[in-house]
Amino acid sequence: MAEPLPTLPDLRRMLTPGHLRDAAHRLALGIPMIDDVLGGGLPLGAVHELHPCRPLDHGAVSGFAGALAALLHNNKSGKQIVWIQHDYTAMEVGALYGAEFFGLPLSSLVVVHVPRVIDALWALEEALKCRAVDAVIAEIAEDGAVDLTATRRLALAARDGGGLGLLLHHRPSVTSSASATRWEIASAPGVRDAFGGLGRTTFALSLIKNRCGPCGCWTLAWDYHERAFFIPALPLGVAQTARDRSARARSARAA
Amino acid sequence: MWLRRLATDRLARGQHAPREEPFVVVAPVKSALRLVAVNGHAAHLGLTIGMALADARAMYPRLGCADADPDADQHLLSAVADWCDRYTPLVGIDLPDGLILEVTGCTHLFGGETLLCRDLVRRLNAQGFEVQAAVADTVGCAWGVAHYGVSALVPSGAERDSLAPLPLAALRLAPAVVDALARVGLKRIADVLDRPRAPLAARFGQELIRRIDQALGHEDEPITPRLPIPLYVAERRFADPILLEADVLGTIEFLAQELARLLERRGEGARRLQVALFRTDGKVYRTEVGTGAPLRDPARMRALFAERLAAVGEVCDPGFGFDVIRLSALVAERCDAEQTGLATPDHEAEFAHLVDRLGARFGLRRVVRLMPQDIHIPEFAISAVPAHAVTMSGHPGVQVVEQDSQGSVRPIRLFARPEPIEAIAEVPDGPPVRFKWRRVMHDVAYAEGPERIAMEWWRDDQGRTLTRDYFRIESRAGARVWVYREGLYGRETAEPRWFLHGLFA
Numbered sequence: 001m002a003e004p005l006p007t008l009p010d011l012r013r014m015l016t017p018g019h020l021r022d023a024a025h026r027l028a029l030g031i032p033m034i035d036d037v038l039g040g041g042l043p044l045g046a047v048h049e050l051h052p053c054r055p056l057d058h059g060a061v062s063g064f065a066g067a068l069a070a071l072l073h074n075n076k077s078g079k080q081i082v083w084i085q086h087d088y089t090a091m092e093v094g095a096l097y098g099a100e101f102f103g104l105p106l107s108s109l110v111v112v113h114v115p116r117v118i119d120a121l122w123a124l125e126e127a128l129k130c131r132a133v134d135a136v137i138a139e140i141a142e143d144g145a146v147d148l149t150a151t152r153r154l155a156l157a158a159r160d161g162g163g164l165g166l167l168l169h170h171r172p173s174v175t176s177s178a179s180a181t182r183w184e185i186a187s188a189p190g191v192r193d194a195f196g197g198l199g200r201t202t203f204a205l206s207l208i209k210n211r212c213g214p215c216g217c218w219t220l221a222w223d224y225h226e227r228a229f230f231i232p233a234l235p236l237g238v239a240q241t242a243r244d245r246s247a248r249a250r251s252a253r254a255a
Numbered sequence: 256m257w258l259r260r261l262a263t264d265r266l267a268r269g270q271h272a273p274r275e276e277p278f279v280v281v282a283p284v285k286s287a288l289r290l291v292a293v294n295g296h297a298a299h300l301g302l303t304i305g306m307a308l309a310d311a312r313a314m315y316p317r318l319g320c321a322d323a324d325p326d327a328d329q330h331l332l333s334a335v336a337d338w339c340d341r342y343t344p345l346v347g348i349d350l351p352d353g354l355i356l357e358v359t360g361c362t363h364l365f366g367g368e369t370l371l372c373r374d375l376v377r378r379l380n381a382q383g384f385e386v387q388a389a390v391a392d393t394v395g396c397a398w399g400v401a402h403y404g405v406s407a408l409v410p411s412g413a414e415r416d417s418l419a420p421l422p423l424a425a426l427r428l429a430p431a432v433v434d435a436l437a438r439v440g441l442k443r444i445a446d447v448l449d450r451p452r453a454p455l456a457a458r459f460g461q462e463l464i465r466r467i468d469q470a471l472g473h474e475d476e477p478i479t480p481r482l483p484i485p486l487y488v489a490e491r492r493f494a495d496p497i498l499l500e501a502d503v504l505g506t507i508e509f510l511a512q513e514l515a516r517l518l519e520r521r522g523e524g525a526r527r528l529q530v531a532l533f534r535t536d537g538k539v540y541r542t543e544v545g546t547g548a549p550l551r552d553p554a555r556m557r558a559l560f561a562e563r564l565a566a567v568g569e570v571c572d573p574g575f576g577f578d579v580i581r582l583s584a585l586v587a588e589r590c591d592a593e594q595t596g597l598a599t600p601d602h603e604a605e606f607a608h609l610v611d612r613l614g615a616r617f618g619l620r621r622v623v624r625l626m627p628q629d630i631h632i633p634e635f636a637i638s639a640v641p642a643h644a645v646t647m648s649g650h651p652g653v654q655v656v657e658q659d660s661q662g663s664v665r666p667i668r669l670f671a672r673p674e675p676i677e678a679i680a681e682v683p684d685g686p687p688v689r690f691k692w693r694r695v696m697h698d699v700a701y702a703e704g705p706e707r708i709a710m711e712w713w714r715d716d717q718g719r720t721l722t723r724d725y726f727r728i729e730s731r732a733g734a735r736v737w738v739y740r741e742g743l744y745g746r747e748t749a750e751p752r753w754f755l756h757g758l759f760a
Contacts, residue, residue: 056697056734056758062667063760080606094668094757097637099625101663102760106625110642112613113621123613130609132602187760189700189733190662198662198703198729201760222760224663 027072027164029229031220038181039212042068046180047128047154047165051172053186053204058093058170060187063102064203065166067222067229069135070103072164074227082127084112084138086120089170092141103227117145121154128157128165135164142170151177182209188219191232202232256375256388257401258335261352262292265331266321268383277315281308282323291323295385328352335384336481337539340531341579342371344485347478353401355394355478372407382537391417394478395470399425399444414471419445426466432459485529485583489513496535496576500564503532503573503580507560510582511553524549524590530560532571533579540571544615547607547643549590555608556582562615610642619643631708633669633725633756662703662727666737666757673754676738683744683751686726690738692755697734703727705740721747727759735759 026041035041042048052061069081081104083096090096090113100106112127114120117140124138140146146167155178158165172184188204200221207215221232258264262280277297281288288308297318302311311318328351336346336354342365345357358371365371368390379386391397391409399418400409403425409417418425421444424433436459441447447455447467456464468474489510497503507530518524526549532540544559564571613622623639630636678687686702704726714720721742729735737757742748 054732054734055693055695056730056732056736059666059668059735059758059760062758066667066760079602082609091671094666094670096625096667097669097757098663098665098667100627101665102667106627106637109625110610111623111625111639112617113623114617119617122616126612127609130605132606132609187733187735189731190729190735192701193661196703198701198727198735200661201663201735202733203760204733223661225661 025162027068027075029071029220031218031229031231033231034207034216034218034220037207037210037213037216042164043180043212044072044164045159045162047151047158047167047178049167049169049173049177049179049182049209050185051169051183053172053184053206057186060201060203061168061185062096063201063222064183064185064205065137065168066099066102066104067224068164068166069137070224070227071229072134073104073108079108079132079134081109082112082123082133082136083109084114084120084123084127084136086117086139086141087113087115088141089139089168092170101224102222103224117142121145121150124165124167125154125157128154128161128163130163131161133161133163135166137166137168139168140170146173146175146177148176148178151179155179179209180211181207184208190221200230200232256339256354256356256386257398258332258352258354258379258384259387259402260292260294260385261332262323262328263294263297264384265328267294271321276319277302278319278321279308279311280323281320325351333481334537334539335379338533338537339375340482340539340581341533342375344482344488344583345478345480346482347480349398353398355397357478358390369408376407393470393472394476395427395466396472398427399470415448418470419443419448423447426463426470428463428466432463435459436463483585485585486587487514487517487525487584488581489517489583490579490581492579493577496578497580498573498576503564503577504557504561506580507582508553508557510580511556514556514582514584515551515553518551518584518587518590521587522589522591523587524551525556525584525586526550526588527584527586528556528559529583529585531579531581531583532573532577533581534573535575535578538574542567542571543585544611545619545643546611547614548604549588550611551590555611558608559611559615562612566616614641614643630711632710633665633708634671636665662735663759664706664727666735666759669737669757670755673739673756676753676755678738678740678753680740684724684740686728687738687753690728690753690755692736698731699728700731700733701729708739725756 025044027044028035028041050061050065052058073081085096096111099109112123114123120138120140124136127133127136154165184206186204188202190199190202193199200223202219202221204219206217219232221230223230263278277300278294279290279297279302280292282291290302290304290306290308290311293302293304300315308320332348332352336348339346339354339356343356343358343361347355349355362368362371365374372388372390376386376388387401389397389400389404389407389409391400391414392411393414396409396414396418399421403421404417422442423436423444426444452464465474469476491506491510527543527545529541529543542563544563550556610622619641622642624642624645625637626640628636628638676690676692678690680687686704688699690697705724707722707724709722710720723739723741725737725739727735728738736755737759738753738755740751740753742751744751
């Protein structure tokens with residue numbers, strides 16, 4: 001009796017590298033729509049690439065990377081986060097500044113300034129291998145050095161260390177790489193809050209490469225008070241800001 | 256130790272001067288060119304230091320000469336001093352052309368004082384230096400014997416006998432004092448040694464008595480070392496020079512084990528380590544690494560130096576190989592042994608090691624933590640502090656920032672220099688409706704502000720630093736930026752300028 005032919009999802013699962021299939025090592029974004037596509041969340045122990053859609057979206061790329069790191073830091077044991085900054089990108093689009101407004105505690109953030117792209121890749125690999133690091137974020141100004149071989153090394157290092165590697169490109173990159181996912185990030189017009197403020201940071205994400213499933217486009221908002229992503233479909237500003245935060249205010253005053 | 260022909264040796268080594276012919280170095284002294292250094296052949300011809308070049312040329316028309324370069328001579332002397340580090344860590348420079356080595360406790364490593372002295376002279380001769388060296392119990396005696404004496408080794412207690420026949424200049428006296436003593440018939444050290452001290456001091460100055468005391472060991476004379484004396488040292492010598500980086504690193508680890516034993520005995524750990532690589536041809540490379548926490552683990556020391564050597568690799572050319580490698584701890588701190596769990600991995604130590612390695616590669620100042628400061632001027636509100644200098648407990652931690660806005664109030668990326676933009680505002684002190692940054696026009700969809708930040712009056716440069724009105728702006732495409740208008744319209748300036756200071760997410 002012939003075995004039933006495997007279906008397309010089965011084949012895809014068989015082709016996915018083993019460590020990316022493991023559901024335990026994932027960072028769930030908390031949005032079922034996206035987590036399903038990713039197979040339960042963003043795979044940890046892997047490298048992901050992020051790049052801006054337009055020149056003014058560099059802030060959004062850093063913000064999304066910071067939000068992912070904060071989410072991970074919040075969920076896990078609270079180990080260290082390493083942010084590797086290439087001197088060129090610091091000059092071109094500004095140095096990392098208000099990370100704590102993104103939910104990244106400064107006490108567990110180390111910033112490394114590197115002069116060359118090769119140094120950034122080396123530092124990224126070293127930091128990924130270290131088991132005391134939750135997430136490593138590296139900004140790369142040019143794509144020439146980031147080829148398949150380099151990203152393969154990074155992917156292996158990330159697999160050993162089990163941390164989350166985020167590679168922030170300065171401009172949309174077209175070179176092939178061994179990363180697990182690749183995201184194009186733009187900032188999207190936000191929903192104003194009840195007080196007439198700008199409201200939550202809103203991202204327009206497009207997943208343009210995914211080794212474990214299909215791609216897609218979403219709009220997400222990040223709430224740094226709650227350290228969580230939301231779908232900004234409805235203007236929920238009123239309900240959110242009306243929440244009782246007296247305990248937080250007390251602790252702030254005590255501090 | 257006296258490099259008696261330093262200037263001419265330097266030129267001969269660089270092949271700017273013939274070694275086998277008379278050669279002199281001249282410098283203008285009182286508007287005449289006079290000889291300041293002569294080589295061996297020139298000395299045999301009877302040329303002496305201080306002679307005018309014209310006189311020397313009259314005697315020997317084909318005499319070669321070059322201009323003096325005291326800086327180059329001093330540089331060479333420091334290089335030789337570096338090289339002499341192989342004998343003892345305490346090397347002092349005796350300008351203009353001498354070195355003082357404190358070899359107490361080091362001689363047995365070379366088979367005794369005589370052999371050490373002979374080894375030093377032989378090696379320096381091979382490098383093209385003419386050297387006169389002497390070993391004695393006091394600096395003064397060694398100096399005198401090296402410059403004027405014959406025997407290289409003065410046994411302990413024999414200072415008096417060996418100094419007695421030497422001329423008075425061997426006491427390191429000023430030429431004027433030597434002249435004055437010569438005028439009254441005192442020419443040798445023996446002539447003054449047994450004379451009553453009070454009349455000598457009264458007539459020729461206290462300096463003479465002090466120099467005699469120093470030479471005989473009645474008065475202590477400290478040596479000023481060129482380099483800081485390391486707290487702990489381990490070193491290894493090779494009969495055959497080693498070339499490969501793997502061998503160098505292997506040796507460093509071996510030395511680190513030795514150093515770790517020394518450190519452990521005193522309950523300390525190294526905060527700053529230095530490796531000195533002595534190349535066979537006399538060049539010495541020194542590389543330092545700092546650590547975030549007191550360190551004793553040999554494998555980690557090796558890893559740090561592996562990074563450091565990789566970072567400075569091109570500079571550190573092995574040439575024909577290294578024959579001495581020395582590892583020293585320059586700064587050490589108390590380091591108590593810690594009980595670590597068997598099951599749980601030690602994340603804190605692992606991370607400290609990562610920071611050390613990144614620091615060894617890029618420099619400790621490039622691996623930083625961001626520290627919030629009690630200043631409201633945005634550029635200074637967060638400062639970068641080297642990560643190895645901040646302890647986890649010392650960090651102020653998360654600052655709870657309460658705000659009404661659900662967006663962040665400070666940008667995630669800040670420009671070190673605010674970028675000028677062209678902005679059009681509806682009213683002079685209102686937010687912009689359109690701005691042009693890097694030649695691209697952006698329409699403003701929404702603006703939050705102003706947040707007025709005035710410069711601190713006590714740092715205010717006579718009112719020239721202007722108040723800033725910051726706006727958080729969302730462009731029509733959704734990008735958020737932080738812009739400010741410099742100067743209050745009508746009060747501080749008639750034409751306020753606009754700047755873009757940061758990017759929000």
